[in-house]
Amino acid sequence: MSERQRLGGGNAMMSVGLLMLASLVAITLFGTLIAPYNPSETSADSLAGPTAAHWLGTDSIGRDLLSRLIVGGRTTLLITFVAVTLAVCCGLVLGLFCGYVGGLADQVVMRILDVVFAFPVFLLAIAVVAALGPSVPNLILTIAIVYTPRLARVVRGPVLSVKRWDHVEAARSVGVSEFNIATRHVLPLIVSPVLVETSLTLAQTIFTITALSFLGLGPPPPDPNWGAMLSEARQFMELAPLAVIGPAAAIVFATLTFIVLANGLRERLDVASR
C-alpha cells in the first residue's frame, strides 16, 4: 500500500474531514486576500442585516461581518496550528525520551506531569495567560504548556511496548545507535495514535483559544478573532443575531473538522478508540 492510499482513499469520514481542513487552511493562508472588505474599516450603516454588499451584514460600528469572520478565522487558526505543532513536537520529544529511556528519568518526568494533570485545562490556561499577559506569542506558549503533557503521555504508552519488539533488538545487535533506534525504528511505528491525538488536540485548542478570547484573554484588538467577536456580539444580539450565529457557526465548523478528521484517521489507521 502506498503512503497516499494509506492516508487518503476509501474512507468517507476521512475525505470529508480533509475537505473541511482544506477550507480552514485556505482561510488561514489567504484570509486577508479573500475578505471582501478591510475587517477594521468602519462604515455608516451599523448593525445592518444581510445585503448584496455585506452578505452577513455589519457589526455595531459598521464593519463587514463576513470579512471579520474570515480574517478572525485566520488569527484563531494560525495560533491553533502553530501552538499545536509546538505541543506535538515537545510531546514527541518528551514522550519518546521517557518511554524509550525509561527508568528514573521517566519516573521523575511522569510524576511532574501528574501535577500538571491535576489542573483543569482551561483553568491552567487562564492562569498562565494571566501571568504572561495576553499576546499572540504568549497564547501559543500557553497552549503548548497546557497540551504538551497530554501528548507526551500518548506518545509514551506505545513507545513502551514498541521498544521491546524484535526489530529494535535486531537493530541494536547490528550496532545502530540508541538515538537512531528511537527516531528511525520506534518513532515511525507510533505515528498513528499521535496523528489521531493531534487532531483531537486541534479541536480542543480551538475551544481553548476561542474561550480565552471570549473572556477577553485572546489576541489583543484590533485584529478580529472568533471568540472575541462572539463575546462582543452578545451586546446587540437581538438586533443583529447573525453577528452571534456567524462566529458560533465558525467555531463549531472548525471544531467539527478536527473531530471528523480524528475519527477518519482512527478508522483509517485502525487506532483503538480510547
Next chain:
Amino acid sequence: MRRLVLIRLAWMLPILLGVSVVAFVLMRALPGDFAQASAGTTELAPEALNIIRRDMGLDRPVWEQYLRWLGKLLKGDFGDSFTTHKPVLGELLPRLAVTAELTLIAGLMAMAMGASSGLASARWRGRTDWLVRGINGLFLAVPNFVVATLIVLLAGLYFPEVGIFNYTPFLTDPLGNLGSMLLPAFSLALAVSVTISENTRAAVLEVSSQDFVMVARAKGLRPSTILWQYLVRNALTPIITVTGLQLASLLGGSILIETIFTIPGMGQYLFDAVSGRNYPVVQAIVLVAATIVLLVNVLVDVAYARVDARVSYE
C-alpha cells in the same frame, strides 16, 4: 477498602505539594513587581515599595518565601485580595458553594442524558444508534460557551419573558434558585453528556458480547431483565469513571458559563480577578480547583473498586 482510600489519599500529598509549587511559581513569575501589583499602582516611591516588600517578605530567599506561604496556606490563609483587602478564603467559600451546585446539577444532567442516550443507542442499535451517534458527533463540536450564548440569544429573541439573568440565591428562594440554574447547567452538561453517552454505549456493547450474557439469553431471561441486571450494572464502572474524569472540564467550563449567565460563582470571581490582576485570588482558585479534581479522582477510584469487584489495588 479503608486501606485503599488511605493509600490513594496519601498519593495525593506529593501531587498537592507539586500543585502548590506551580501555583506559587505562576504568581511569582509575573512580569513586573509583585509588590507593585499588590499596591495596585505603579507610582510609588521606592522607599514605600521597599516597605511593602519587607512586609510581604519579598526580600527573603525564594524558598523561604515559598515555605512561609505554604505554612499560611495550611492554616487556611490564602492571603488578602488586592482589591478588597479582605482574606481571600472568606470571599471564595460562598462562591465555591455556588459553583459546586452548578457543577453538581450539570454533572447529574450530563449523566442522565448521556447514560440514557448511550443505553438507547446500544439497546436498539439500527436507526436509534445512528441518530444518537450523529447528534453526539455534532454536539461534541459545540463548545459550552457557544451553547450558552445561543441559548441566551434564543431566549432573547423568542422568549423574552424568561428571565435568564435572574440568579436567585439558594437561601432566599431554593426553587427559584434551582430554576435559574437549569439553563446554565444544561449548556455545561451538553458536551460532557456526549462523552458519557459514547462510553456508555461502548461499555454496554462490550458487556453484551460476553459469555454470561449469552448464557442469560440462552436460558430465556427477559430482555429487560438482561438489560437492567446484567448490562447496566456492568456498564456502571465506565460511566462513573468518565463522569468523574469530566469534572475538570465542568469546573473549567463553569468559568465561562457563570460569566455569560452572570452567576456569582467561583468562575466569575476568577474572571474578575484576572481582569483586575488580583493575583492572590487567581492563585487560591487554581489551588482549590486542582485539589477538588484530585479528590474526585480518588473518589472515582474508590467508587470504581466498590462497583467492580475485580478491581483491587493491593
